[in-house]
Every structure is written in C-alpha cells, then in structure tokens.
Amino acid sequence: MTTTKKEITEPIHSTPNDSNTYHFLDEKVTILVSGEDTNGKYAVLNSVKPAKQGPPLHRHEIEEETFLVKRGQMTFYVDDKVIEAKEGDVVVAPRGSKHTFITGPEGAEFNIIARPAGFDGFVKALGTLVPANAPLPQVGPPTEEQIIGLVNASKPFGITYPEIEKAMSEKQ
Template identity: 40%
Template sequence: MKTGVGEIVTFGRGRQSLERSVWYSGWLLTFLANGEDTRGQFALMEQVTRKGNVPPRHIHHREDETFYVVEGEMTLSVGDKTIKAMAGTMVFAPRDVAHSFTIDSEQVRILVMVAPAGAEGFFQECSVPAPSMTLPPPAETPYSEIQKMMALAPTYGFEFVPPKQ
C-alpha cells in the first residue's frame, strides 16, 4: 500500500552538462532527464537551434510530446491547428497526430518532453557527442544521415509524413 511519501530525484547539472549533450542535425540537445532517470515515465530535453533548421512533418505513435518555448519564436502545427509560439508558450502534440514546426527567430531554445520515455533514444542514435555547449556549425544534413533517420524511425514508433497539400 502506498503511504503518500514522495521521492526526490535529481538529474545532474542540467544545461551545463556537456556529458549529456549531443549535436543532432544542426541542433544542440541536452538530455535533462531520460527514461532511465524517470523509470520510463518521461524524457525531458533542452533543444537549441537556429532559423532554417526544420524537421519534417511526423507522427509519434508511442508518446505524447510537449514543447515549451524558453527563448525565441517558432510556428508549430499540430494536426490541423497552427500556432505562433513565443517564449512562455507551451504546445501539446498528442501521440498519433502529425506535427511539425518552423523556427521564426534567429535562434530558439525549447524544452521538449516526451511521455512515456523512449523517443530520446532516436536522437541519441542519430547524433554525435557535443564537443561544447554551442550549436554545431550550419550545414546541410548529409543524405546518409537522413537515410539513417528514416531507417530508425519505425524502431522508435516515428512516422514521417508528406507535407500537407
């Protein structure tokens, strides 16, 4: 029987944690909490990128995804709804609903939570350790990396969908 006693869990040094940070397709990602930290309940990532770095429209079949804009502006589309999100805006993208976004400001810093955890593994597999807590140099994602992402997507319950007509 539960006694109502809570548990305090801490997750290292957060944003300053280079050992938990990766460069992923033009993004600096820091894993603030992963499934191992949260008993699989959720993963929380800080993601930073610049204008023009836009993921394709996609669906998560296993988890809900929540975006919280810390700095900058972006436009998020979830299903048939689109919102201009500025610092302080939170957007919920439920599982099985297509979503995408564009970066409107020169740079954006967002917190992304997926629940349950698991999707963070995709980003870990498709990235390289960040050598510093800075954005990677601007560059096109190589076709070989795109092929790798497409091949890994089903493993993590992701589906890339064509753009809306």
C-alpha cells in the same frame, strides 16, 4: 518472471554537462532527465535550434511531446492547426499527431517533455556526444541518403515521416 519497476522517490536535479549533451541533426540537445531516471515515464530535453529550421513533418506513435518555448519564436503545425508560439508558451503535440515546427528568425531554445520516455533514446542513438558548451552543429541541407537514413533509424523509435515515406514508396 516478475519485473520490479523503480519508482521515483528522490528529487532529480540535472544540468547540461559533457555526458548529456548531443549534436542531433542541426540542434544541440541536452537530455536533462532521461527515461532511465524516470523508469520510462517521461524524459525532459533542452534543445537549441538555428533560425528558420525545423524537422520534417513526422508522427510519434509512442510519445506525446510537450514543447516549452524558452527563447525565440516558433511556428508549430500540429495536424491541421497552425500555432504561433513565443517565449513562455507551451504547445502539446498529442501522440499520433502529424507535426513539425519552424523556428523564428533568431532561432529558438525550448524544452521538450516526451511522455512516455523514448525520444531521449532516439537522440542518443542518432546524436553525437559533445561538450555542454559546444556551439550548434554546422550542417548543410540533408542529402537524400541522409533523409533515407533518418527515416530508417526512426522506425525502431516509433517515429514516422508520412510525406517522405510516401515519396520514397512512389520512387520504387
């Protein structure tokens, strides 16, 4: 069987709308360019995240992530490096690197370019579709059950949480 891959031959233009915007954990994420648009080559997402928040330390086995800070400040931890980023800065977390970030005191807005695509599918699978003008989700600290659910839901997308998974295995 021969598979034909679609090449990008036309410009792509996208804006936030009610069919590409999600509440995803504590963020509002808009999938501006999906893997379906690029034949899986990359995805572009816009994220708005509240103050002093960030994901657990994690690793993407499939994607490299490029972050472009649009508003606010963020502190990135990529393997053994600490990177203070401000508006206009770009930070790249290579595929396989252990990384996380914390937003500054005003929160942050940033773009994520995931290459190859796949992270967009993760957002669609775990997120809840919301109107483009929706405020940030109101969530509290995650429960142990929610953390376990996140770890398990992440596996099909090649995302792992080394410290959480180690703690979980030690509890068994």
